[in-house]
Structure formats: C-alpha cells, structure tokens
Amino acid sequence: MTMLRIRNLGVRFGGVVALHDVSLDLNRGEILGLIGPNGAGKTTLFNCISGLIAPNEGTIHFEGRSLRFAPPHERARRGIARTFQNLQLWGSMTVLENLQLPIDAIARRNTLSDALGLPFSAYAERAASERARAILHALDLGRYRDRLAADLPAGIQRRVELGRALAMRPKLVLLDEPAAGLDAGETEHLAKLLHTVRERFRVSMLLVDHDMSLVMRVCDYIYVLDFGKVLSRGEPPVVRNDQKVIAAYLGEPTPELLEASPPVPEPVITTTIPSAPHLPRTDAVEVARATGTLLEVTGMAAGYGHLEVIRDINLTVQAGEVVACIGANGAGKTTTLRAISGVIRPRAGRVTFGGHDITGARPERISRLGLAHIPEGRGLFPRLSVEDTLRLAVDAAAGKPERLEAAYDVFPRLKQRRRQAVGTLSGGEQQMVAMARAILTQPRLLMIDEMSQGLAPTIVRQLFQMVDLFREQGTAVLLVEQFVESALAVADRAYIFEHGSIAHEAPAEELRRDRGLISGSYLGSAPDSTEAIEVAANGNGHHRVTDPQLMEILSMKVPAEVKRALEERAEREGRSAGALALELLEEVNHSQ
Ligand SMILES: Nc1ncnc2c1ncn2[C@@H]1O[C@H](COP(=O)(O)OP(=O)(O)OP(=O)(O)O)[C@@H](O)[C@H]1O
Ligand SMILES: [Mg+2]
Numbered sequence: 001m002t003m004l005r006i007r008n009l010g011v012r013f014g015g016v017v018a019l020h021d022v023s024l025d026l027n028r029g030e031i032l033g034l035i036g037p038n039g040a041g042k043t044t045l046f047n048c049i050s051g052l053i054a055p056n057e058g059t060i061h062f063e064g065r066s067l068r069f070a071p072p073h074e075r076a077r078r079g080i081a082r083t084f085q086n087l088q089l090w091g092s093m094t095v096l097e098n099l100q101l102p103i104d105a106i107a108r109r110n111t112l113s114d115a116l117g118l119p120f121s122a123y124a125e126r127a128a129s130e131r132a133r134a135i136l137h138a139l140d141l142g143r144y145r146d147r148l149a150a151d152l153p154a155g156i157q158r159r160v161e162l163g164r165a166l167a168m169r170p171k172l173v174l175l176d177e178p179a180a181g182l183d184a185g186e187t188e189h190l191a192k193l194l195h196t197v198r199e200r201f202r203v204s205m206l207l208v209d210h211d212m213s214l215v216m217r218v219c220d221y222i223y224v225l226d227f228g229k230v231l232s233r234g235e236p237p238v239v240r241n242d243q244k245v246i247a248a249y250l251g252e253p254t255p256e257l258l259e260a261s262p263p264v265p266e267p268v269i270t271t272t273i274p275s276a277p278h279l280p281r282t283d284a285v286e287v288a289r290a291t292g293t294l295l296e297v298t299g300m301a302a303g304y305g306h307l308e309v310i311r312d313i314n315l316t317v318q319a320g321e322v323v324a325c326i327g328a329n330g331a332g333k334t335t336t337l338r339a340i341s342g343v344i345r346p347r348a349g350r351v352t353f354g355g356h357d358i359t360g361a362r363p364e365r366i367s368r369l370g371l372a373h374i375p376e377g378r379g380l381f382p383r384l385s386v387e388d389t390l391r392l393a394v395d396a397a398a399g400k401p402e403r404l405e406a407a408y409d410v411f412p413r414l415k416q417r418r419r420q421a422v423g424t425l426s427g428g429e430q431q432m433v434a435m436a437r438a439i440l441t442q443p444r445l446l447m448i449d450e451m452s453q454g455l456a457p458t459i460v461r462q463l464f465q466m467v468d469l470f471r472e473q474g475t476a477v478l479l480v481e482q483f484v485e486s487a488l489a490v491a492d493r494a495y496i497f498e499h500g501s502i503a504h505e506a507p508a509e510e511l512r513r514d515r516g517l518i519s520g521s522y523l524g525s526a527p528d529s530t531e532a533i534e535v536a537a538n539g540n541g542h543h544r545v546t547d548p549q550l551m552e553i554l555s556m557k558v559p560a561e562v563k564r565a566l567e568e569r570a571e572r573e574g575r576s577a578g579a580l581a582l583e584l585l586e587e588v589n590h591s592q
Contacts, residue, residue, distance in 0.1 A: 003028045003204055004049070004172060009058035011044050011228075013424070016417075018044040019055070019228045026172070031198060031205045033219030033236075035212075037249050037456045038428025039413060040225040042208045046174045049206070050082045051075045062172070079171030083161040083178060091150030095141060095160050098149050099132040102167040135163045138200050139193065151304065153330040154181040159193075166197065172204050177427065179211040180453050183329045183482045187211055191218045210428075210456055212250070216240060224249065251458040294319045294445055294476050295340070295371075300349030302339035309335045310500045313349065317445060322467055322477045324487040324508065327497030333480040334375075336497070337447050341373035342366045354444065372443035374434050374451070382423025386414050386433055389422055393440040407436040410466065427454040435463065446470065447478040452486070464490050488512050 004026040011019040019041045026032045034042050047053045049060060051072035060067045067075060090098055136142050139159050144152060149160055158178055165173050175194075179187045191214055197203065209215050215222065216236045224232040224239060226248045232239055239245055295317040303309040310332035317323050325333045339346045340353075342363035351359045358366050367373070380389065387404070394403055408415040411432045417425060422433055431454050438446055451467075452460040460483065467490045470477050481487035488494060491508040498504075570580045 001028050002026070003030075003063060004206070005059075005061040006045075006049075007059045009045070009048060009060070010056045011041070011048060011053065012056050016420075017228050019048070019225075022058070022225070022228070022230055024223055024230070026204060026206060028171075028204055029198070029202075030220045031194060031207060031218050033215045033222035034206060034208045034225065035210070035215055035222060035239075035249065036225035036231065038432070038454075038459065039417075039426040041228040042225055043176055043426060044228075045225070046082060046176055046206075046208065049075075049174060050080060076168055076170075079169070080174070081165035081168045081170035081172070082174035082176065083158075083165050084176055089149040089157055089160055089164070091148065093149060094146050095149055095152070095163075096132060096136070096145040098160055099135055099163050099167045100128055102164055131167065131169075134200075135166050138196060139163050139166075151307070155183070155186045155329040158182065159190075162193075162197070166201055166203070170203055172206065175205055175207045175209075177209050177454060178207070179209050179214045180427075181329070181450060181482070182211075183327075184213075184484070186329055187214050190214065194218050210454060210460075212240075212457065249456055249458060251461055292318050294321075294354055295478070296350075296352045297336075297340060298350050300336070300339060300351060301347045302335055302344055303347065304335075304344070308347070308500070310339070311348075312501055313339075314502065315495055317476050317478055319444070320471060320474045320476055321493065322471050322479065322491045324479045324481060324491035324494040325497060326481065326484050326487060326494055327503075329482075331497035332500040333497050334449055335500075337373060337449055337478070337480060338375070340366075341371060341447060343373070343375070367441075367443075370444035371447070372438045372441050372445070373447045373449075374438050375449055380422045380430060380433060380437075383421050385419055385421055386425070387418040389433055390414075390436055390440055393437040397441045399440065399442065403440060407440055410439070410462075411436055428456060428459070431455055432459070435466075439466075443475060445476045445478060447480075449480045451479065451481060452483050460486070 002025050004024070006022060006024040009019050009022040010017075022041070022045065024032075024034075024045075034045065036042055044053070048055045049067075051067065051070060051074075062075070062078060062080060065078075070078070090101070093101070136145055139162060141156070141159055141163060144156060144160075149157060152160070158181070162173075162175070162178065165175075178194075179190055182190060194205065194207075195218065198205065207215065207219060219236055221235055222233065222239045223230055224242075224245050231248060232242045232245050234242070240250070293316055295315070297313055297315040300313040301308060301311040313332075313336055315323075315336070325336065327333060335344070338344045340351055340358075342358070342361055342365070345360045349359070350357065353366065353369055353371055356369060358369065358371075363373075384392075390404055390407055391401070394401060408418075413429060414432055414436060417429060422430060425433065431451075435448075435451070438448070451463055455463070464486050467477050467479070471490075471492075479487055479491065488508045488511050494506060494508050494511055495502050496504040496506075496511075566580060566584075573580070
C-alpha cells in the first residue's frame with residue numbers, strides 16, 4: 001500500500017525553483033532512496049513532507065489523508081519523524097534524555113500528573129523508559145546513555161538522532177544524510193542498522209545521502225532529483241547504470257581509476273614559497289624556506305573537559321606537501337586540527353608554523369600567518385550572502401576583486417546563488433562556500449576536515465583534483481578524510497590515527513600498495529558499492545524487492561512462527577523463501 005503519495009509538488013524561493021512537478025510514491029515497509037546533486041531539492045522535499053515549508057503547488061497524502069493543512073506537530077503525531085542534515089540534538093542533555101523527551105511529549109505527560117504521582121503518569125513513565133531502552137539497545141547506544149550528546153563523536157550523534165526520531169513512534173522516518181561524517185566501518189554498520197530498525201520498529205524510511213555505498217545497499221527503490229525535477233527512478237542497479245544519472249550525479253565510476261593508482265609525483269618539498277603579494281610579510285617565509293618544514297607538531301596533547309582525546313601527536317607538513325590524516329572516527333583527527341589552528345588549546349607539546357611558535361595562539365593570529373582551517377561545521381555566517389562572504393576573504397588576503405571570478409569558475413553553482421544568504425543554501429552549497437573562501441585567502445597551509453562531507457560524488461572528484469592544483473601552486477594541504485582511497489590518491493604522505501595517537505606514518509604510495517594495512521587493521525574494509533543486488537520477482541506494487549528485503553517486509557506483517565515455517569518449507573523444497581512467499585501471496589490473491 002502506498003504510504004506516502006506526492007503529486008506534482010512545486011516549491012519556489014523567489015526566483016529559485018527548488019522543486020518542480022515532483023511526484024513520488026513510498027510503499028509501506030520500504031526504504032526509499034532520494035539522491036541527486038547538491039541543491040537538487042532533496043532537503044526541500046523533506047521540509048515539505050515534515051511541514052516546515054508549504055509547497056506552492058501539489059499534494060502530499062500520508063496514509064490516504066492529505067497533509068495540506070497539518071502543521072508539523074500534527075504530522076509528527078500522525079507518524080512522520082525526521083533527522084536533520086545538520087545535527088540538531090540537545091547537546092547539554094544526555095543521550096537518554098534526548099530520547100525520553102519526545103516520548104514524554106507524545107505520551108502527553110505533564111508536571112501536574114507527575115507531581116501527584118497519578119497512575120497514568122507512572123504507567124507512561126514505565127512505557128517511556130522501556131521504549132528508550134529498546135531504542136538504546138537496537139542502536140547499540142547503551143554505553144553512551146548518560147553521556148552529554150554534545151560530547152559524542154559525530155558518528156554516535158547521528159545514531160542518537162535516529163534514536164530520537166524513533167522515540168516518537170513514527171511510521172515513516174525521513175533521514176537527511178545519516179552517513180555524513182561516518183567512516184567506512186560506521187557506514188557499513190549503519191546500513192545493517194537501518195534494516196534492523198525497519199524490522200524492529202516497523203518503520204518505512206525515506207533516505208537522502210551522498211554516500212552511494214549506503215544508498216545502493218539499503219534502498220529498495222531510488223528516486224533521483226536534478227534541478228528540482230525527477231530525473232530518473234528505479235531499483236538501485238537500474239539507477240546506477242542510468243546514463244542520465246551518471247552524467248548528472250554519479251560521474252563515471254572511479255574504482256578503476258583508484259585501482260590504477262595514477263603515478264603520483266614525488267613528494268614536492270618546495271623550499272621556495274611563492275612570494276605572491278598575498279603572503280604575510282614575516283620572516284616566517286625565510287625560516288620556512290631554510291628548513292622546508294612548514295608545520296611541526298611535537299608531543300601534542302589536547303581534549304575537552306576532563307577527557308583527553310589526543311596525546312603525543314608528532315606530525316610535520318613540508319611546504320607544498322599534501323598530507324592525509326586517516327583513521328576511524330573518534331581517533332582524534334578533528335581534535336588534532338583544532339588544536340593546531342587554535343580552536344582549542346593544546347594541553348601539552350609544541351606547534352610551530354613557518355618558524356613561529358603558535359602553541360595556544362589565538363585562531364586569528366594563526367590564520368593571519370597563512371594557516372586556513374575549514375572545520376567540519378564550515379564556520380560560515382548564515383546571514384551573509386555568498387558574494388559578501390567571498391569578498392571578505394579576498395579583502396582579508398589583500399587580493400583583487402577579480403579573483404572572485406576564479407572561485408566562481410571552480411563552483412559555477414555559487415555564481416548562480418551569489419546574492420543568497422549562506423544560511424539558506426543547501427548543505428553541499430555551503431560546503432562549496434567554505435572551500436571557495438579558503439581558496440581565496442590563498443593560505444600557505446590549508447587544513448580541511450571532511451572535504452567530501454555532504455557533496456555529490458562528481459563534485460568530490462573535482463575537489464580532489466583541486467587539491468592537486470593547490471600543491472602545484474605551492475599551498476600545502478593537511479586533509480582529514482573518510483574517503484580514504486581518494487585521499488591517498490592525492491596525498492604525498494599519510495598519518496594513520498588510532499585511539500588518539502598516531503599509529504603509523506607512511507608515504508601514500510606505500511599505503512596504496514598495501515591496502516591490507518589500511519582496510520584491515522585500522523579502518524575496517526569499505527563496503528563495495530558496486531556489489532550486484534539480487535532482484536526477486538515483483539513484490540509490492542511497482543517496486544521489485546530483493547529476497548531478503550521481502551522477507552523483512554513480510555516479517556513485519558506476519559507472525560514470527562509463520563515466517564519461520566515459510567523459511568523451513570523453502571529450505572525443504574530447495575527454493576528461496578521470497579519466491580515461495582510470493583507464490584503463496586498470489587494464491588491468496590486468487591482465492592479472494
Ligand atoms: N530559503 C531559501 N531561499 C532561497 N533559496 C533556497 C532557500 N532554501 C533552499 N534554497 C535553494 O533551493 C535549492 C534546493 O535546496 P535543497 O536544500 O533542497 O538541496 P539539496 O538537494 O538538499 O542539496 P544538498 O545535497 O547540497 O543538501 C538550493 O539551490 C538552495 O540554494
Ligand atoms: Mg540537503
């Protein structure tokens with residue numbers, strides 16, 4: 001049965017057409033994927049479904065009823081929950097509190113009934129804590145229950161967000177980029193988790209993500225948006241091979257490209273730093289020129305509150321070198337960048353940049369010396385327009401205004417959006433602004449945390465090429481990246497982080513050859529997004545579902561004993577359980 005039915009949806013923001021004539025069906029029990037380039041309208045569609053914005057045209061029906069006049073809380077009550085592209089947890093509450101609050105809200109408890117200890121209240125409390133416990137268990141969050149949400153690594157926070165959505169007893173969960181910022185191991189875990197969640201909590205899902213290893217593996221069916229319109233739709237293998245989708249979004253497949261390991265230039269240790277007028281005129285240039293070492297970190301430790309996150313970090317970046325920091329999430333890479341750029345104070349050790357001791361210096365001073373840091377959170381001012389944001393960067397670098405055009409050449413999308421406030425841009429467009437701004441300041445060292453996060457595959461590819469360009473121009477780059485293979489393809493050298501320290505350092509070329517080292521011992525192997533998905537017969541309406549997926553859907557609808565009996569019979573008869581189930585369903589259909 002169609003659970004969510006969208007017809008001819010249109011949304012305009014002033015002159016920008018964010019959605020045009022979009023129609024989409026989501027069946028009960030399905031995980032439906034929604035993919036497309038940055039700014040294609042995916043988050044806008046989510047906002048229409050959850051009621052944050054009202055479409056200009058079109059209709060949305062949920063379980064047969066129109067949502068037209070339903071405000072967001074009414075939609076939540078009817079069973080639509082969502083997670084956000086930018087995490088929106090209550091940071092100063094514990095994980096458990098984050099889950100309990102929506103449960104309490106739904107159960108309509110109030111302080112009066114609590115104070116009087118009314119039976120209803122006691123019952124509601126028990127039910128709430130039981131549900132919270134079930135969610136913590138299913139999402140493997142038990143050991144974090146009493147930790148403050150803000151203190152947790154992004155990967156765990158994303159899981160808490162999913163938990164909070166589930167706490168609202170939803171029938172449909174809208175997931176906006178749940179894999180953003182997750183490492184390969186975590187993404188693989190999430191893929192399994194989503195299937196478990198569907199079965200355990202009987203929810204359907206609409207999933208937006210740029211990580212194809214997740215989308216292709218978990219979705220039953222996929223819609224592709226481009227420029228606000230439906231460009232293509234179908235099962236994962238169909239969409240993956242659709243030329244239109246390849247051209248607009250996926251780009252030509254890269255694995256071969258990466259396998260081929262293009263010859264990478266020898267580490268460029270430029271002892272001469274370009275003496276362009278934008279460079280700060282300090283003796284730093286002279287010192288760096290003499291030593292070739294731009295950044296040197298020795299014995300650094302840092303952390304938050306009483307938690308020490310990194311210790312004994314020793315790391316160098318030569319002028320003009322590209323260095324990658326890789327390692328599982330929570331290994332301390334982001335904290336290392338933060339302690340270098342002055343966002344947090346190192347607790348021990350020394351950081352020198354271009355011959356200056358910058359240990360514990362203020363971020364402004366460090367950035368004036370030519371060290372730019374693009375943090376995970378992008379650090380943009382939401383009300384400033386794109387053009388003003390970039391113009392400020394050019395001014396700060398004492399550059400010429402025409403240089404803006406160069407940035408627009410790299411990101412033509414930003415030129416179209418130049419008068420728009422940065423805060424209203426799509427997630428990927430904001431990431432482009434952060435990159436463009438850093439490029440315009442022409443730093444001597446650019447530290448980028450998760451460059452690929454939230455960006456469409458084609459753009460990610462372009463950005464990695466750009467890193468090459470930086471090197472040619474003499475800008476050094478220190479990358480923190482979850483796309484390990486792409487990072488190693490451009491890097492000269494890499495540090496592998498493990499549990500807050502550097503476990504291994506090697507030339508990137510060596511790591512590229514010794515794939516076992518990174519995939520096996522440190523990072524967990526990345527799921528193969530190109531793995532073929534077996535497709536069973538036509539199962540539910542217009543969607544064909546894979547065998548195990550069908551069984552999962554069935555398991556929501558039939559008692560466990562029936563499902564088990566079905567599986568046993570299938571095994572006896574040497575057939576797949578899905579095929580047998582379909583046959584039986586057909587029989588039922590005919591006899592009705
Ligand atoms: N309030 C607004 N005012 C003007 N334009 C807007 C506003 N909100 C969104 N847009 C534009 O609408 C388009 C669609 O944005 P949306 O956030 O839906 O994209 P998306 O598909 O989610 O992209 P991403 O993958 O980058 O997150 C974008 O070009 C964006 O700049
Ligand atoms: Mg978005």
